[in-house]
Amino acid sequence: MKRVTYIKRSDRLKNYSIKEIAKLANVSSATVSRVINNSSYVEEEKRQRVIKVIQETNYIPNKVARSLFKHSSQIIGYIVPSITNPFFNELGRYIEQIAYQSNYHIILCNSNNNYEAELEYIRNLQAMNVDGLILTTTNTNLKYKTTMPVISIDRGFDYENNLVSIRSDHYTSGYLAAEHLYETGCKNMVFLGPFNTISTAKLRLQGYQAFCIENQLEARSLECGYEFEDGLKAMEILLKKYKNCDGIVCANDIVAIACYKILYNNNLKVPYDIKLIGYDNILSSEQVTPSLTTIEQPIEEIAKNAMKYMIDIIEKKEIVQKNIVLPVKLIKRETT
Template sequence: MATIRDVAKRAGVSVATVSRVLNETGYVHADTKAAVKKAIEELNYKPNYVARSLYQKSSRLIGLILPDITNPFFPELARAVEDVAHQYGYTVVLCNSDGDLEKEKHYLDVLTQNHADGLIVTTNRQNNLNYINLNIPVVALDRPLHESIPEVCADHYGGGKMATEYLIRRGCNFIAHVRGPGQLSPADERCRGFVNAAEKAGVPFYIVESQFDITISEQKVSELLDTYPRIDGIFAGNDLIAVAAVKVALKRGISIPEELQVIGFDGIPLSACFYPSITTIVQPIYEMGQCATKLLIQLITNQGVTAKKHCLPVKLVERETTKRMG
């Protein structure tokens, strides 16, 4: 394997000159720069990026910490982050924390020790001192970290309100919200929107806490329908919960949407592929990942940011689990 000294010898220059070309620091004559680049190509030289990051205190690495990559929502976020980072010459290191604080802390230590230039984080823990005291840029994605840390999210409250009002307009008289985990900001905000709309309309409602998981949600929905068989509308905390609700209903012979209407949240591809296809509140998932990455790169390059919170709008997509008007 070729070394930097081999490149210097082939190009007829000093090691320091090769280093300046690689790191784009200092003045190097155009002819000399061309000779160095030619030598690099001929020798198929690969720079030692670890050594370069130690010298420059920069690695061109962005750490992306996500809580659960088995949830289809998060790979779509990751794809957007990777696409934008690549355009700007950064490499993304994906870390799946499983929602575990110790595992999250381990990844955080590894990323900072390897001089990651910045972090994009989706965590279940708000006001986490591990992030507040970092000396590298951090952007919170989907869930807030701290008021001092820039955040990119969707309008969870507005989406919850929109979904509930939609079910009521479609004739639902007793609605349930099978929500996501408690003390998780997106789940809390969607629930708040649900309660606001249901109370304003004077419609009886019931709330069940679940996880963003199909298996657990099937059990929760089954218990819900055992206890309250008159429920004719369910606002699910995300599309996975919506899938669970539809599965349970169909197994019981409950007609969708004639006897029970279901609406989800997220807009993951599964919601359109599942039968019957699921009416859902669509988050701009890819755009959220794009926005977070551009925001982080602005911070890394000291461009500054004009707003701490970027809340992107959601939209409702009608499919087969709700009634058509008229």
């Protein structure tokens, strides 16, 4: 029986190559590769020698090199526009859980609402030979060619390999929000959202406007980003511009919480003086006091669809280009 070479403790922090592992285990490099990839039969005694050396050396296979050989890295890129937005955090949590169960790993990239950063991440992910990309883009007007399959979530875009687009029914969400505020007595509503820059916010505005037109209401709106600070600034402007406002359709739950803070500081009571409705139904929308009425996006379903179609594409299953629109739901709580 061939013996395994003893490994010094000081050498265990070294980055070993597959050839060095083979030498230490007294086997060929091909045998080590077969053990690592579990690709074909290896005598049990040799297998155990290789495993022992791998454990003693803390050897980590080069995933990029293996991906070039196997044509699969088992890695999927996930690019979000803002890591501070809880919607993308919760979505990423579900995506990572499903990926892990399917033996895939997720690399999270935060573009910070910067299109150039988004492109740089895409180039880097391609260089890493990732199997695919799940993307919420920061710019829906520009095109970019990729060599990997792309699934867009939340916002549509024109990437060459964009095979599947998954989003909530944003138009209906705007309509439902306006309808609910109207039913609770609001006649002077205002819509807050980044409708001049984000396609999904524009769809929600259109739904809101449609309800207002049907019911002969003035469809008032104010540009507002998705961050907490955006909500604070927009709410200050709204109180000066629309003094008779009695209901606000907010860009998302975080903006709604920011609006509540400003209303509280101005001694305005929610929902008695002004009613608030958010969007997303993130975890904190139920945790705040008063709890937030909101339009729920099916976050888990978006993640399940994204991972299902991505894995189908990676596994070469036939995919017809799809534009998937998932239903939204009104969640009534204490701010209306």
